[in-house]
Amino acid sequence: MREVAVIGGGMTLFRRRLLETGKELSYLATKMAMEEAGIEKQDIDMVVLGSAPDAFDGIHIKGDNLVDGCAAAGKPYVRVFNGGGTGVFAPIAGWWHVASGVADVALVVCEEKMGSCYPHPQTAFRHIWDPILDRPLNPNLVWLFAMEMNRYMTAHDIKKEDIALVAVKNKRNAVGHPCAQLADPNITVEDVLNSEMMAWPVQRLDISPPSDGASALIYCSKDKARQFTDEPVWVAGTGWTIDSTMWTNRDLYFPQYVANAAKMAYKMAGISNPFKEIDIAEPYDPFDYKELHHMEGLLLCDKGQAPILTREGVTQRDGDLPVCPSGGLLGVGNPIAATMGQKVCELYWQLTGKAGKRQVPGDPRVGVGQAWGDIMQMGTVIVLRK
Numbered sequence: 001m002r003e004v005a006v007i008g009g010g011m012t013l014f015r016r017r018l019l020e021t022g023k024e025l026s027y028l029a030t031k032m033a034m035e036e037a038g039i040e041k042q043d044i045d046m047v048v049l050g051s052a053p054d055a056f057d058g059i060h061i062k063g064d065n066l067v068d069g070c071a072a073a074g075k076p077y078v079r080v081f082n083g084g085g086t087g088v089f090a091p092i093a094g095w096w097h098v099a100s101g102v103a104d105v106a107l108v109v110c111e112e113k114m115g116s117c118y119p120h121p122q123t124a125f126r127h128i129w130d131p132i133l134d135r136p137l138n139p140n141l142v143w144l145f146a147m148e149m150n151r152y153m154t155a156h157d158i159k160k161e162d163i164a165l166v167a168v169k170n171k172r173n174a175v176g177h178p179c180a181q182l183a184d185p186n187i188t189v190e191d192v193l194n195s196e197m198m199a200w201p202v203q204r205l206d207i208s209p210p211s212d213g214a215s216a217l218i219y220c221s222k223d224k225a226r227q228f229t230d231e232p233v234w235v236a237g238t239g240w241t242i243d244s245t246m247w248t249n250r251d252l253y254f255p256q257y258v259a260n261a262a263k264m265a266y267k268m269a270g271i272s273n274p275f276k277e278i279d280i281a282e283p284y285d286p287f288d289y290k291e292l293h294h295m296e297g298l299l300l301c302d303k304g305q306a307p308i309l310t311r312e313g314v315t316q317r318d319g320d321l322p323v324c325p326s327g328g329l330l331g332v333g334n335p336i337a338a339t340m341g342q343k344v345c346e347l348y349w350q351l352t353g354k355a356g357k358r359q360v361p362g363d364p365r366v367g368v369g370q371a372w373g374d375i376m377q378m379g380t381v382i383v384l385r386k
Helices: 022-037 086-099 121-127 141-156 160-176 189-193 222-228 256-269 288-297 306-311 328-332 336-351
Strands: 004-011 046-050 077-080 105-113 197-199 212-221 233-242 280-282 366-373 378-385
Touching: 004 022, 004 086, 004 222, 004 336, 022 105, 022 212, 022 336, 046 086, 077 086, 086 105, 086 212, 086 233, 086 336, 086 366, 086 378, 105 336, 121 141, 141 160, 141 197, 141 288, 160 189, 160 288, 160 306, 160 328, 212 222, 212 336, 233 256, 233 336, 256 288, 256 366, 256 378, 280 336, 288 306, 288 328, 288 366, 328 336, 336 366, 336 378
Parallel strands: 046 077, 046 105, 280 366
Antiparallel strands: 004 212, 004 233, 105 212, 233 378, 366 378
């Protein structure tokens, strides 16, 4: 395989209901990434689009509709999607096209317009369930994740206050992010614990907001990277695995699918001690407990230890292992696939010193990003190194 560099990234505002269409959001993110990389449309060999349910945009086979906004017309093009996992799986797909030699320069665009789905984006998830075993229960994702959160808390005797610390950290981190939807410099643990109960033990401020937005990333082969940048960031490892759809048959206290994907990525990157060798982590945090859950799945600590690291300040931006210095989904927003902006673009910006007010101190050199999707079953992981 060829070595692959990241040479540019772009990201739109994340908001509840943006007036821009999906095409326009894709165009804006693409334009920013191309300008940062210093490339033109003719330099792009192929395009990968990541976007989750068609129901969000209200256009069946929406990947085809978004082509014009992604600089993809007339070029090899593919859309990938596996729910929330798309935000890291799309860049993995872009990577393998360059690593394999199919393309020298690949553009990855991730777009989502959750605000188009009325009365609420949860409406789109009514049809993801098994029609015989699950759908008669009239489930929704909030109560499903509430069960997982309860199992995680019970298995490790975790206090709700320790989980609320994640929401506080990430919403405060997002204050420095120009695209952030729910940044809050003054939020407290008490605010989280006093917010509306959604499905016990999940409260409103435990959850990331529905969002519209887009992000873009540009890959380049090693042979061409120096034509565009003096500070490339390299894709060191990738991993992705999926577990059974039958969530009832799994012990929800530990995300084994994330651990499997992480082991795959770490093996490729030559990482044997993730906690010691990784400088920045961007685990997927649509709920505050999921950051902790996914830290453990990423093997950044032992099972049940993530809340302790958080309480001790290890995961703060200036801690020994900064986690979600972007502000994550909880602070910046959660337009499903477009969270590539926090989980992969952010790593690129951090490792090149371009993160502005969000910049992690010191000289971070290795970062891991992760996303999670489908019915608690998809794990996608990427390791970047400078």
